[in-house]
Amino acid sequence: MEFSNLLKVAALVLVAPCAVAQQAFPVPTPVAQILSGPALDCLTPPLPTGEGERQWLDALYAPGGYQPLWNRSSLQALVGQLDALADDGLEPQVYHLDALRHLAAQPESAERAQACQDVLASTAYLQALHDLNGGRLAQARVEPLWQPDDMPPAADFNAMLGMALAEVARPERAFEQARPSLARYRDLRQRYAALRREPLPQWLAIPDGPLLRPGAVDERVALLEQRLQVQGDLSQGVLAPTPLPSTVYGTALVEAVKLFQRNHLLKPDGVVGPGTLAELNRTADERMDQIRINLERLRWLAHEIQPTSVLIDIAGAEVFFLRDNRVAWQARTQVGRPSRATPLLRSHITHLTLNPTWTIPPTILREDKLPELSRDAAGYLAANRMRVIDYEGNEVDPHSVDWQRPGRVLVRQDAGPGSALGRVVVRFPNPFSVYLHDTPSQRLFDNLPRLFSSGCVRIERVSELVDQLLAEASPSERERVAELWNSGETKRVNLPRPIPIVMAYWTVQMGGDGQLQFRPDIYGHDARLLKALNQANRI
Incomplete structure (x- = not known):
């Protein structure tokens, strides 16, 4: 259940039909009355919340019989934690900070006013934990990451709700648990917090x-x-x-x-x-915004990246193999040029294709190969060890094809030296027909930026990645794979178990030397995300 449309000012109304309210709140405490009533009349102006938000508040209050959850000490601690959200690139005022500060400073007040304050604090608490735990924005609406329908959700907000209830007396512990544990996030947040406290440099x-x-x-x-x-x-x-x-x-x-x-x-x-x-x-302000939106991306990624997995850093053109949340191996990649961007996705690597053939995808055939084939089809095909086949796999005489309008034919490159896919393809389900693969264009790994592919990801030292993927295979199975690979024949090899893969995009990270590393926004995603985050933070 998302906290996607919670209050944007220090006011609240929770709307619910009377019949639902009678069922949900059998004990008529002041908190229950506020949650079931048509308006929270102790704060103005009242604004609506959705049924999802009500369900979360019900889950927080129901175990204690809808009694107040906050005292002066815990409320002051909550205010401090909300204020510190600025170091995460979030806007504290979205979480009713001024109203809570005012209420926390007041002397003990009437029972209904205390209940009003309590519900407002709980609303801010849940919203903040939700945003730290999974992002202020819904990634699917701003920067979609494809994943198979049968893949379980990465983030479990129900588990987060249980943690929120357990730690309501110690909100600092709840915030620390909700905040991503990724080293990338912690390091970037620390630097962002330090920069916020210093005058930013200016330059002409x-x-x-x-x-x-x-x-x-x-x-x-x-x-x-x-x-x-x-x-x-x-x-x-x-x-x-x-x-x-x-x-x-x-x-x-x-x-x-x-x-x-x-x-x-x-x-x-x-x-x-x-x-x-x-x-x-x-400008320095633009760089601060760039850090802020990448903290949001890392909040999304915190749940997508599994302890043992392959991570493709698209903007940074790197690949990482993670084992037990530690980088066991990394290398450079070549990714899609802007006109044929490498997609963002989450999937599972299932198998390898050793000594692969390459059937040229329609877009590449149409835009890249047909001009060459139109000039000298037979010569081009021979020079590149390619054959023309129909959709049943039968070979077709290239002289019989009108290369201006080739119709239903495919062009396939044989396996072997110089193959566009090199010696191995790493495959995983996705609708984009993309995969990881070897490449004969090794010299291009020395270039920056490394934007050379048509969407697939070319991997440097790919045999080392294969070793990581087959680490759980028995010695005899690895020996069998080596023999198949050396045979030169095209063979499929299943992994001992599927390995999660995430292909993600972020344009700032901390380097090994402790310095910020900014990347060009190769696909133009940053401006869209910044606009959406600013709109979500508007109060």
């Missing part, structure tokens, strides 16, 4: 111009140097002040730019082109 935008190469003379060099000097905690790219502005793009500044590029997932060549310039000109 660097104008467009020709490529700024090492050794160049350009009036913008002084602005570039100033930009990296004032960046402070948002990057390591900080230079010692120079006595006089320079127009020469010298060695020290080039090295600082390379460091900036590495921390922003840009090719670290020291050349200031449009991509580097765009990242340099992002």
Whole structure:
């Protein structure tokens, strides 16, 4: 049950038909009367809540016979925890913070007013725990992540409700348990909290111009140097002040730019082109927003990532194998270019295809291959070890095909050296026809950004990933797989058990050196998520 439309100001009304109220609240305590009544008249203006919110409040109060849950001490502790939500990138005022502060400071009041305060505190408490535990926004509405219909929900909010009831006297413990335990989240939250407490640096935008190469003379060099000097905690790219502005793009500044590029997932060549310039000109406020929306993404991910699983970081173009919540292996990837984006999904890896053939997908055939085939079909097919087949698998003479309008034919590349899929494909159910695979284009792993595929994910050192996936196989089974692989024949190998996989997208993380690493928003998701989060935080 989602707390998706809870109150946005310090007021509350819980609407329920009288018949339902009589069944739900057999004990006419002041709390029960408030929950069953047409309005919470001790706060104005009253606003509606949905039936889902009522059910959650019922579940919180019913075990105690609808008696008040909060005392002065626990209410003050709750106010402190709500205030600290700002460090999670959430807006504390959404959780009725001012009203609760006012009520917590009042002397003991009438029984009904106390009940009013109690219900408001419980509403804020549940809403905050829900948002910490699974995200302020419903991911499916903003940045959908596909998963099979038969896959169980990742987040169990009923379990969270039981925890909320158990810890109502110690809300700090409830908030700590609801907050994601992911190291990525904890580290990023800690840095965001520190930055919130410091004056953010300001810098002048660097104008467009020709490529700024090492050794160049350009009036913008002084602005570039100033930009990296004032960046402070948002990057390591900080230079010692120079006595006089320079127009020469010298060695020290080039090295600082390379460091900036590495921390922003840009090719670290020291050349200031449009991509580097765009990242340099992002303001500190924009970077804070970027951290804030990625904290929301990590709240979603906290439930999606299983202790043993494969994690594809799409924006960062990396793959991780997690075992017992620790990174057991990682490597670089090549992901889909923006016109053919790699999808966000959650699934289970079920099997491998060793020495795979490659049947060219319709979009790639139409947009990439038909121009080549139209010029010299026989030559192109021979050079790439490809064959034309019909939908029954029968080979077709390429000279009989009108390559301007090929109709119902397929083009398939044989397994072997130079195959577009390399030596292995890692497969999992999904409607996008995407998979993980080897690639002959190994040199492209050295590039940044690594946006080369048509949606599938190319894996560096893929044999090491296979070793991780088969770690639970017996020695004899692994030996059999090695023999099949070395045979050169196309074979399917089932995993000992399915391995969860999550293909996710986030554009900020903490690097191993403790520095923030920002990634270009390759698919343009950030602006949409920021707009939605700002709307949800509006009070």
